[in-house]
Structure formats: structure tokens, C-alpha cells
Amino acid sequence: MMPSRVGGSMILVRQLGLRMSSTYSSSVAVVRAVSGAQFNDMLFGSRSSSAASATIVRFLPVRMASTSAATASVGGNDDESSEGKASAAANPSDSNQMTSYWGVAPRRLFKEDGSEWRWSCFRPWDTYMSDTTIDLKKHHAPTVFLDKIAYWMVKLLRVPTDIFFQRRYGCRAMMLETVAAVPGMVGGMLLHLRSLRRFEHSGGWVRALLEEAENERMHLMTFMEVTQPRWYERALVITVQGIFFNAYFVGYLLSPKFAHRVVGYLEEEAIHSYTEFLKELDNGNIENVPAPMIAKDYWRLPPDATLRDVVMVVRADEAHHRDVNHFASVCI
Template identity: 60%
Template sequence: MQSANATINGKEPDVIHQIPEDLFYLHHPKPVRHEILESKTPLDSKALENIDISPDLHRQPVTWSDKIAFYTVRILRIPTDWFFKKKYIHRAVMLETVAAVPGMVGATIRHLRSLRKLQHDGGWIDHLLHEAENERMHLMTWMRISQPNWWERSLITLVQGGFYNMFFMLYLISPRTAHRVVGYLEEEAIVSYNSFLKEIDNGNLENSKNVPDIAIDYWNLDKNTATLRDVVLAVRADEATHRDTNHHFADRILVGHEDLREDIKRAFEDHDKTKKMAGLTNEAPEKWKWSK
């Protein structure tokens, strides 16, 4: 076994200064909402409130798969409400620990399936990875705001490990149910963030202006006016996107039409409004010409 001081041609490698060229091209996480991504100016409270998220939107469970997903999520909310009560920032940390898992699990499984079958995945992997990254940014933001102690960090590790393995197995068994679970989890997340906002608006929680730089940079918030409430509004808007996306993914699996490419191309060609609502750019038609 080589020691930590292994040498190359008799010299210690200069790891710090000999960085491969590819690593200089840093990837900066991007928001999922086109209203945020395309804004030319920093967003204030009014702009965030004007984002249409349909906060009361609910997908009625129809199939047995839907009902299993729905009642599983409702049952999981009971101990969460009991444990956190009105500790909304700590609840958000735990919520985002779980929410950051499904996108990565789904992307991993679909990536491996694409390799096994030697065919395109239909355009899902990028979206799922983007979802996972977005939820991770939520967690990084709340971690900086809440500064969890060792006990809370231990609980986060335990919950994340358990949920990852359970969701991985669920996705292998029934991807449709897995995406429906995420859709309902996001519905509950919106309910939680609505309650969070009410507590701030009622004066029960301080609307702190101590907003971390990571949140200001990621959501393009106005650094001079950004508050805790703005962060909650931005996160809630993201959760609405994931709610709609995962319910849509579950529906596509149900009808056996998983490939997104032709449908997005058609939307681009036929509906200007759809293009705007989807936050698509003029480059999209070319990107969706990949062969299977």
C-alpha cells in the first residue's frame, strides 16, 4: 500500500497547483423556476409573491398506486407534526434532507437502465438531477440559517439513510408510485411553507434580514431587502414546480408515454405561451433531436 507521501519520479506530486483543466469550468447551480432564472433584476418580495404556484392544487388519488402514495405521505406527516410542532426552520431542514433524495435516486436508476438497454432515457435524467440539486440548495440555505446542533445533524443522517434505501427499493418496484409519493410530499411541503409564512406574517417568527449569501445568489434576491420571508417564498415556488413535475412523471408512466422529447418539440412549435410557461429557450428544439 502506498503511503500518503507517495512520490512520482522521486518527487511529491503538486496536487494543489496541478489542477486538470476540466475542473476550472465550475458548475453553478441554477434555479428551477423560469421566473427566477430569466429575471434581469434582483427579485423583491412583491416579485416572489407574484409567482403563480397554485398553492392549493391537489392531485386526487385515483388508482391504488395513487392511494398508497397519498396515504403513506399523510401518515408520515403525523410524527413530523408532533416532533417539530412550530419549529418551522428545523422542520425545513429535515424536509429538505428527505426532498433531496428522490431526484438523485430516480436519475441513478434511469441512468443505469439507459445503459443496460442502450437507449435514450427520454429526457428525464437531467430534470431529476436538477430537482435533486435544487433541493440540496434548499438544504444548504436552511442549514446556514438554523445552524443545527450535533443531535439534529445525527437525526438528519439517520433519516436520510433510511429514506434513501426505502425510496430506492420503491423506485425499483414501482417508479409510478415513487413519483406520486414525491408529488404528494411536495404538496405537504407547500402546506408547511404556507404555515411558515403565516407565522412570519402574524409576528410569531422574526422576519430576519440575515439571509445567507448562498440564498441571495441562487434565487437572485435583492441583497438590500432580502428577508427570511423571501427565502420561504422562493423555496415554496420551487416545491410547486417539483409537485407538478412528479405528478406529471407518474401520469406519463401510467399511460405508457415516457419520452418527453417529441412532446416538448411539439409544444415549442405550436404554443408560444407554453414555451414561456415552461421556461424554455430557443436552443431547446435542437437539444431534443437526440436519437434513442
């Protein structure tokens, strides 16, 4: 009895599918054959066309369903879409996440070793190899009055940081990167608005500052894999970031040159902090754990890279930001 019911159900489903496809084809033919004015008259006109309008309206859900199905298959071939459906079935929570800001699933990317690219926060073309040969001892001696204020302001800000974190350089790096990623975003935003107001190019500074903010944020994402902050450290981050963002925003409005000089000296202090971090690693006071996978992919580090290699490339990035901001203090 059960097999016959299953067979009958399958025949009924097939017939319904054929009926829906034929009905949809006929509805498309009707719509194409009618001009725009006639179509409006059929939908909103006299009673004589009510039957035709009801027919067309009845087919609209079929059209919408086919459109949504076509949209879901954009971004890859049939094999990739079937694999995506299989992975969505395996991970139901992932199927509800938007995989790109276009609302379309991006094509699958693979690394050189054949493994799938796992990061959505950056793509393979955003990676690079850091220049660790950069001069780390370069220092801009303050000469004018604003430079001296910026220099001593940064020196004073270092005192409470040293007292709070002492030699916990992993937590210090986490705090440093949550603050270091703010100036590039604020400066890029304000220069972007100034470019719009004045109808002029930015000279490439908007992109440079936003890339700096993105690089600093990747530093934070890396150290989050190494150090798990405590609740009071998270609270401190929220407080410091809120104060620093608003203070830097106002300072940049008053004097972009002064703001960039402050960041230049902050980066000099960051180089010093990471140098001390390396000394603790070399002395064995901090365990030289394997580098997080996100760091290996972002800086193209070797498979056997360690935390020391990560600190080396991060320190080189900070030296680059130091030079950029000291240069911006003269040019902007």
C-alpha cells in the first residue's frame, strides 16, 4: 500500500511541475504580447479584463519564485552551487550569513597549496610581505612648538600604559592596536569630506590613511588569536578608544599637521614597545608560540612561523606608519 502511495505522489508532483512551467510560459507570452498601456488597463481597468488581470496576478508569485532562485545561483557554476548547498545543509548557521556586501556568494578561492581561503576580512590580493629591513631608529626631532607639544603629549600618555600593563606585552599590543587603528580612519574620513566639499582630488591620502587603519586592525585581529583580554581590559579599551577618537577628531579639525605628528610619535613608541616584546621572547619570559594562521596568510609567513616572526613584521608596519605620518605632517 505504501509504495503505491509514494508512486502516486511522485506522479502528482511531476504533473504539478509541468503545469506550473507551462502556466508560467503562457503568462510570459501574454505579458510580452500586451503593450504597457494595455497591461495597466488589464490590471487596473474595466471589469471585462478582470479575468485576465486575475490570471496575470496569479502568475506573479511564480515569476518571483523563479527570480529568487536565479539570484541564489549567481556567483558560480552548478557544481559550486551544489557544493554551497551541501555546506549550508551541513552548517545551517552559515546559510543565514551574508557572504559579501553585494548579497551574492563570492567565488571560492584557494591558496597555493590547494587549501580553501578561509578569511572574509581580507582577500589573497590584500596580502603582502613586510619589509623588515626598514630603519627602526629613525626619529623626528621636534623643532617647532606644535611638534614639541605632540612629542611630550605622547611621552606622558606612555606613563599610565607602562604602569597598567607593565611587562604583559601581549595585552599591551592589543590595547595599542585598538587605538592605533583610529587615526587613519578619522583622517581618511575628514580628508574624504574635504575632497567632496572642495571638488578636488585628495592626492591619494584618503586611500593611504584608510589602508593604514585596515593594517592596524589586522594587527589587532592577529593578537586577539594570541591574547585573550580580561573583562576589565575590554572595558579599558572601550573607554580609551572613546576618549581618543573624539579627541583626535577635534584635533584633526583644528590642525591636521599636529594630528599626524602625534601619530608619528605614537608609532615611534609602538616600535619601542614591540622591541621590548622581542626581548622578552628571546629571553624566554614569553612563550614563542606558533604564529596564528591569519598572520601567516596576511603577511605570507612560512608555515613554521612563530610569534616572534609576527612581532617582527608588525614592528616593520609600525615603522612604515611612522614615516607616513611624519611625512603627512609636512604635506597635508
